[in-house]
Amino acid sequence: MRHTVSIALALSALTAMPASAQTRFQWPDTTVHFSRYRYIEDCLAADARVTASIMRRREGTVWLDTMPPNPHEKLEPQPPQLTQAVSQCAERFAVAKVDPRDYAHAMQLFLAAGRDSDATAIVERRLAAAPVKNAIERGAIVDTAVTLYVSARPSRLASAEDLMLRRAKSSTDRVERLKTYATLLLVAKYVGDSARAVRAARLVVGVADSLTVAERQSDAFERMRDGQDGSEYVYEALNVLTGMQTRMDSLRKSTAAYVALERAMWPEIAAGRPDIFFMTSVPMGVGEHTSALTADFWYPGAASSAPHPGRGHPALVLFLDHTNCIALGSTDDAQFGSFCASRLAEVRRLATRFPKLEIDIVMSTHGNFMYLPPTSPAEEAALIKQLIDSTQIPGAIVGVTSTPFSRLPDPDSRRIDKELPNNKHYTFEAFGKAMPPASESLFLVDSNGLIVGSSMMPEDEMAQFIQVLLERDGKGSHQ
Amino acid sequence: MHLNRRLFLKAGAAMAAIATVPRPLYAQFDGAPEPLPPIEDPRLATLAARALDSAKSAGASYADVRLSHTSTRRFDERSAGDSEDMEVGVRALVEGYWGFASGPVWSPDEMARLGKEAVHQARTNALGKPRVAALAPAPIVQNGNWVMPVKLDPFEVSPFEIQDQLKSLSILAERIPSGLLLRNDVFAQVQEKAFASTIGSYCTQRAYLTEGHLTLQIDLSSKHRSNVVTNLECVSPAGMGWELYAADSIPRVRNLSLHDELLMRADEARADGMLPMKALEVGRFDTVFDAPSVANIVDGTLGHATELDRALGYEANADGTSYLSDPAAMLGAYQAGAPLLTLVANRSEPGGAATTKWDDEGIVPDDFTIVKNGLLVDFQTTRESAGWLKDAYAKKGAPVRSHGCANAPSAIHAPMEHIPNLSIAPGRETGDFDALVAGIADGVAIKRASIDVDFQEGTGLGFGGVFEVKKGKRVARYQSAGFLFRSTDLWKSLLSISGDAQMQRIGFSAQKGEPQQTCYHSVTAAPAVVQGLTIIDPQRKA
């Protein structure tokens, strides 16, 4: 016997309702209502999101890291849709109402919204709120503001410079002033504003010349910025003042002339101090002779019959670590590293432009490649060749060394790589410090096997060097 | 009757042929497959009725069915993910024994199967010794419908906006010196449930649950300091929508916007972290607890101890029993705490994580008192368990009724008694935590205590930020300190409780059952002072 349970329903009311189907996994209207965005940080978050989505869309079609560097990139305006979104969100924030303590985020927002005068106003208000005598606080504010001005798109170099010059003027401490001018120089170079860079360089050199030995040996000088020695900036300034024209003219004469020009700057840098704390911008090995590269596996095979870098033409020696190029993820997958990809793209562009330029890629084995099971050195070398082939660098010569290694005793058994002969031969000393070649480092070698430049140069400078070397070789002059 | 897997595999070709045809599942009403309708659709009532009919036909004296449709969306700064499921569960009572069957399919055939299976399950147990299940009366719900009121449906807010808000919090954290958000994510759930029972009730509901995790670390690393890590409990689980994050203030949760709350908490954490560290002096001290501590202690002790099924041994093989071991005798007689202590329960407060219109047995939960002026006066009940206190209720002239504590995470689980929202009655003190501290000449203050209680909730070990108080001020932090307590002694030693303005609501999850279920509820409490708390070093071995 069937029992029917009656459920009391006001059926009449309900049957009138249409059986509307509900979409599963509903997705709401994704329009963002900025009216609900109360805080500056909310708008900065929106800025970050829109920026990221624009970048991702561009990355979808081209791998941005492999594009040739754009010297005007920092001075280009930001995409209009970003400015529109940010200014819409930022509308509600009147500069007069912003608490000066929030100046950093406010400034970032105003710059992104194209409200430069508001950005300047809030910085000025913040500076006004800081006691005149508190140099540290005022210095920190200027540092923050400068960073924000420079990282805005387009870079607000004039405003940054203005702040920095005012700060320098108000400072009686010469090392402090040098730091400010050094920052100005760095920022001008970063943005690609050569006129400003030259002005800044003059200021740097001007102050540096007036420093006493004690000042040069002070902590503040040795750890001037980001752990870098003040001498770095003096070197940068001298380079800028010398100018590319002069440097190329001397290189055109001979490598020796160029090296002499380079080394002439060194006493000024090292003035009074035989041993500088840490130098990164001085190109390592300039003027040094190169040794022939050694390898266990050469590609093409014929390359083993002659020394590399060869004589009679300029050469580019690239040290590369394939584990930096292809990073193994935590799962059975691998990601291609940005820095490596951009370096290889740079080399490809140079190789394509200068067919006479020899390209030597120095690599070594690690016992594994990507997510594949452990490889013998021969297997790994073959895979490395495939990797380089895929980068389509015309005429690339690859030398792979089977890395000597030891193992920690069992059960640890971690592999400890030993120093590679190529790395040893390309470790050069300057200012009392020896620097082995890091992965992705480049050496430009002239047709006599002398090093004339390294990876510290941006791509367009490297191209100019190569051009000059080729012209020089063409005329048959060498020394 | 039943095939084992080997047979199934052996069936070979024929089975393989059927198996290759996809097995779609869909809500099937009139015969044609169609997407899921809203929960108020009358055809769901028909489905539900089919399940109950089947159970009745098979011999159930009582049966109920729940259909649940749950959607969730989770976000952190860099990702988002959705889930959605449909579940149905039928419960049947046969000769005092319960049976249950559940699954993911909403179709007439499946309703029939589940109804029959639930009865089958019950029957296999009814073969043994007799059991009585007297269900407390339940008013018939005539096609009720309820939607939890929320200000911002998290599924209607643009996901970009939600992610922007999360990112905004971590950008804000950049402003905090040495600050870092260790965790910044949010989970939102909306669950639609239809309930029907053989007494003739039918109701449909839609409820929201939003839960966030916001953990801030301030790096004070140095010889005498360590990192300070603080969790913002204002985003603990709540019966709310996105307003949990977006509202300018939420009564009893936060007085500031979440943005300002984070900054305030950072300042507070830094100030606490800058206090000098001190070696612990073990002893008994008058102690000030902040509101989250009191909420945690209430939850861990009285909250769990007054679950009636637990007190009567229904969780004995799982988490344990209760120190309130004889509910019938203790009700109205046991002094559970100081006269200052009154504990009430509800499933009605707006924003409560256990808030609902009808519980999972179709009962409208009432607001009821568990402890009144220190005296234990009631327990958490369902339709069946209310009857276990029949005599005790009769003695105090109270009706035998379920307090509506039946709950389940979704229809795949059988409903059971779960902790409702709890609230201690605010006290007379007008001051806040610091004001209570000001009243202590020599003692201890504890912030954000968490406790480990024993399997009867009778004793416990507490952890948290423990501070030395001297002359009304917190002067030092104890590096490794905790407290030992007996639940009843602790509640009896209550000296004062802050007032209404200091009440804070915090969301908790609670696990119980075999198989285990997790449900949510809120606890509202205010800062309080207890006398003579035993402070120890929990890392000290014997």
Add this chain to the structure above:
Amino acid sequence: MSGRSDRLIRLSDDARILSEQECETLAKRVFALASGPGETYVSILSWWNGELRWARNRTSLAGDRRDIRVDIARDVGVGRAVATTNQLDDVSLESAVRAAERAAVLSPNVRHPKPLHPPLPKPDRPKTAIWSDATYAVTPEVRGETARSLIEAAEAKGMSSAGYLEMRAGSRAVLSSERMGSTPAPWDVPYAAWTQAQCSMTVRDKEGSGSGWAGVSNHDWAKIDASALASRALEKCIASQHPVALEPGRYTVILEPQAVAEMIAILETSMGRYSREFAAEQGMGPWALAPDDVLHLWRTKLGLKVLDERITISHDPTDPMLGIFPEPWMEPLTWFDKGVLTNLPFVRSYALEKLNVNSARRPLTGYRMSGGPTSIDEMISTTTRGLLVSRLSNIRMLDETSLLSTGLTRDGLWLIEHGKISKAVKNLRFTESPLFALNSVEQLGEPVPVFRPAKNPYESERPLTPAIVPPIKSRDFSFTSTIDAI
């Protein structure tokens, strides 16, 4: 009725979980629904539970539950997101795929094209005994009968019992659209089905003055002796009645196998969190050793004796008592070999880079611990003064480097004096580290299977956690306070 030949899932007794073919078909349907570029990954889990719970000597609920969970991940090149559903119809699956695609915008994950795509070798997943027809075939009637006989044992002695019986079957497959021909990709998880059975029981006297517990879990119901379980729980209840308070302090303890397993669970958690990479590269966790003076590299305690030399903890996947979900590189493994730490878990990428081996090491999920010749009775008779502990509960780790932890004894604690159990004692809180306890071992007994079921049926990665553990006697175990709970 629609004209299609689709048929409803019946979820009848012969088809409680999805079969391999059904998973394959389902995956293909999901792949076909993807729109736009990129790969699709689908994880298909299905489970069935047959449950019976009782309390106060009467069954409180018997149930049959089943569910499905399909996680669909769409990697669209610039983002990757997951949507989860438990419905298998076309509309639901398609909506889920769209949801994953939409959410991918919120989950950026730009992956630059790889210059090479050498094929990944297919790892071996050994067969391991994790399916039992006996478990799958258990009916509600059998569960009911079993429960009645267990209850009867307690009720006959005037005691109250509570307990739980559960039979579970589950299946799982993770398949991706990125395939090598028609065979699954090497990173896919091939279809596997498992069963799990558990039986546990608590017996208490009517006044609540005593409590005994026993429990066993195994993938094979036939290996569980429910009646022996009931006897044990009953005996302990009777023996534990009316305990007296004992001064906390350091005691020689005899830890029954269940209690030992609970201490080892602390090691398990720690190993899961602080794998070999963490120890060797970052010096974090209890298994790290300070950097050496020469190379200045963090080291691990691998090769060092960290436990008593009689302790070996290992796992052999061919052992029918230790079936766990098959994973690659599942050769027999020993974590502690005669007290020496011999293995820490690590992932394959770490092994390739640092060790140049194509392998991974699984964490401690299922294991066998070595034992010794001493029975618990012999341990008692050779103890001048000590405590016999049945099991531990509510354990919390206090320090992640020393593994100092605190927790409670439960369901039976007895004082031993002069070689005999002298009285039942109130439960105590302990504050001790498993590293200390397992280094202060005096005697060990015969290893037996313990109760370690995987609780959550939706847990798919490691759905089985068997362990075979001996009782041990250990010195100077630290108990720091008395508790009233029984």
